[in-house]
Amino acid sequence: MVTIHPNIRSIVDHDGAVILDIPNNTITTLDATGAYVWQKLQSGLQIDAIISELVRDTGADEVMIAKTWTHLWIN
Numbered sequence: 001m002v003t004i005h006p007n008i009r010s011i012v013d014h015d016g017a018v019i020l021d022i023p024n025n026t027i028t029t030l031d032a033t034g035a036y037v038w039q040k041l042q043s044g045l046q047i048d049a050i051i052s053e054l055v056r057d058t059g060a061d062e063v064m065i066a067k068t069w070t071h072l073w074i075n
Contacts, residue, residue, distance in 0.1 A: 013035075015032060015035075017034065019038065036057075047069065051066055
């Protein structure tokens with residue numbers, strides 16, 4: 001289960017998102033796809049559910065999305 005630290009703040013719009021990590025004093029920017037995933041994580045969805053929704057919403061190949069997620073998560 002993914003847990004978002006309570007000191008994380010974010011702003012999301014149609015172009016992407018900005019995430020402020022207060023304890024680590026860092027800012028991360030996301031493109032529109034990253035913002036989509038971020039919003040799903042914030043709503044409490046698990047990774048497999050997010051992958052399924054990405055497949056449904058984009059028509060992309062599930063294996064490709066899962067491989068990309070794994071690559072990003074591990075690296």
